[in-house]
Amino acid sequence: MASLTSGKEIWFVTGSQHLYGEAAIRQVGENSEQIVKSFSHAASIPIPVVFKPVMTTPDAIYRLCIEANASESCIGIITWMHTFSPAKMWIRGLRLLNKPLAHLHTQFNRELPWSSIDMDFMNLNQAAHGDREFGFICARMRLKRKVIVGHWQDKEVLEKIGTWARAASAWADAQGMRIARFGDNMREVAVTEGDKVEAQIKLGYSVNGFGVGDLVGFIEKVSDAEIAALVTTYQDQYSVSFTDAAQKNSVKEAARIEIGLRNFLDDGGFKAFTTTFEDLYGLVQLPGLAVQRLMADGYGFGAEGDWKTAALVRSMKVMGEGLAGGTSFMEDYTYDLSAGDQKVLGAHMLEVCPSIAEGKPSLEVHPLGIGGKAAPARLVFNGSAGPAIVASLIDMGNRFRMVVDDIDVVAHPPMPKLPVARVVWKPRPDFRTAAAAWILAGGAHHSGYSRALTAEHIEDYTEIAGIEFLHINKNTCISEFKKEIRSNEVYYLLESGR
Numbered sequence: 063m064a065s066l067t068s069g070k071e072i073w074f075v076t077g078s079q080h081l082y083g084e085a086a087i088r089q090v091g092e093n094s095e096q097i098v099k100s101f102s103h104a105a106s107i108p109i110p111v112v113f114k115p116v117m118t119t120p121d122a123i124y125r126l127c128i129e130a131n132a133s134e135s136c137i138g139i140i141t142w143m144h145t146f147s148p149a150k151m152w153i154r155g156l157r158l159l160n161k162p163l164a165h166l167h168t169q170f171n172r173e174l175p176w177s178s179i180d181m182d183f184m185n186l187n188q189a190a191h192g193d194r195e196f197g198f199i200c201a202r203m204r205l206k207r208k209v210i211v212g213h214w215q216d217k218e219v220l221e222k223i224g225t226w227a228r229a230a231s232a233w234a235d236a237q238g239m240r241i242a243r244f245g246d247n248m249r250e251v252a253v254t255e256g257d258k259v260e261a262q263i264k265l266g267y268s269v270n271g272f273g274v275g276d277l278v279g280f281i282e283k284v285s286d287a288e289i290a291a292l293v294t295t296y297q298d299q300y301s302v303s304f305t306d307a308a309q310k311n312s313v314k315e316a317a318r319i320e321i322g323l324r325n326f327l328d329d330g331g332f333k334a335f336t337t338t339f340e341d342l343y344g345l346v347q348l349p350g351l352a353v354q355r356l357m358a359d360g361y362g363f364g365a366e367g368d369w370k371t372a373a374l375v376r377s378m379k380v381m382g383e384g385l386a387g388g389t390s391f392m393e394d395y396t397y398d399l400s401a402g403d404q405k406v407l408g409a410h411m412l413e414v415c416p417s418i419a420e421g422k423p424s425l426e427v428h429p430l431g432i433g434g435k436a437a438p439a440r441l442v443f444n445g446s447a448g449p450a451i452v453a454s455l456i457d458m459g460n461r462f463r464m465v466v467d468d469i470d471v472v473a474h475p476p477m478p479k480l481p482v483a484r485v486v487w488k489p490r491p492d493f494r495t496a497a498a499a500w501i502l503a504g505g506a507h508h509s510g511y512s513r514a515l516t517a518e519h520i521e522d523y524t525e526i527a528g529i530e531f532l533h534i535n536k537n538t539c540i541s542e543f544k545k546e547i548r549s550n551e552v553y554y555l556l557e558s559g560r
């Protein structure tokens with residue numbers, strides 16, 4: 063798959079006014095251009111940042127916002143008030159701006175020139191109050207935005223811009239995103255259900271169902287030569303130790319499913335998909351290896367019809383592109399409740415993305431107790447250790463809620479009889495608090511798991527989307543978390559009434 067963010071850009075917009083004379087405006091523009099140039103060399107900012115002319119009138123601001131809205135390439139704008147820019151000038155433009163907004167609160171000069179500072183210096187370097195004027199109008203208009211504070215060369219500032227740029231990129235990717243569901247939900251399951259119309263209105267993606275027979279049509283067209291070539295790729299990429307003819311046949315069937323599924327998705331322009339083991343009519347085995355490899359190529363996936371998690375995994379893939387660590391569909395599967403050392407074992411029946419693997423995955427064929435189909439091929443591996451997040455998007459009826467937990471993936475003893483990919487982690491702040499908070503919040507058993515992203519990526523995404531964000535982290539305490547849930551109930555009830 064091509065770069066998930068190619069052709070995208072962020073606009074850098076500097077505010078000023080005509081009060082200071084042409085020379086000062088020119089200086090403001092030059093300084094802004096220098097900042098933009100330094101951003102384009104920053105490794106932590108993955109999207110090109112484009113300089114826009116200094117804004118000094120309501121009409122120019124209005125036109126710029128219209129252009130940003132209409133631009134296919136612009137995924138968001140960064141604003142900065144180098145000098146004072148009376149903020150009533152911004153109202154008409156900001157009223158209709160529909161691209162993500164980040165407000166950079168910086169100053170061109172890092173240090174005060176103590177011995178030479180005069181009124182000219184003060185008048186040029188007045189973001190300290192120019193950005194407060196702009197902040198007021200954003201607050202007054204209840205605009206969703208990220209405020210980033212610090213000198214423009216600071217590592218933390220560059221990282222925060224990069225994090226927001228990744229979230230904006232995922233947002234752009236989700237607008238018009240098509241998600242295919244093969245079959246419906248796993249029967250009687252609640253948390254994987256939700257309002258698909260509301261999701262399209264609020265989050266931008268469309269979710270539509272397809273008969274498994276439509277997929278089978280694509281799978282039947284796959285040639286033996288294509289299958290043989292893909293099996294060779296498997297042998298190159300994974301450890302393969304079996305020689306049994308039935309197992310070899312199973313791998314060939316998995317290759318057939320992968321090619322057919324990939325063709326179906328590419329033919330329809332789908333970025334994410336779901337399957338369900340209760341609806342596999344015409345498929346020889348549950349798609350395991352195929353799903354794992356498609357996820358590794360950037361497709362979103364949710365099992366048992368879980369389209370919200372499929373969309374979330376895709377968005378997390380876009381946010382994490384180029385970062386080390388990987389992103390996958392995940393499920394809290396079972397626990398180690400050893401006193402004082404409780405851990406979660408995350409896995410799924412088959413569908414865990416090898417981008418999160420420690421070392422080379424092993425390609426194996428084992429019977430599956432669920433689904434009543436032939437023994438499916440799958441990649442077996444351990445997840446790499448280190449800090450990670452799990453995120454869950456649920457439908458609360460009147461709003462979407464995102465729950466994120468910071469976790470630490472840990473090493474563990476071998477599990478020679480468990481033939482699926484697995485990850486073992488300790489949730490923050492501790493197992494008892496994290497699991498209680500997650501359950502109080504209604505977080506799903508399914509999640510998007512990432513070692514590439516932090517909770518800040520997801521927080522920025524939810525800010526852009528205007529949905530609820532609950533973060534379980536090292537500081538979480540249950541009584542405060544319950545208060546946050548209760549106050550959010552009031553907030554979203556009132557917000558939706560506007």
Ligand code: MN
Binds near residue numbers: 365366
């Ligand atoms: Mn599941």
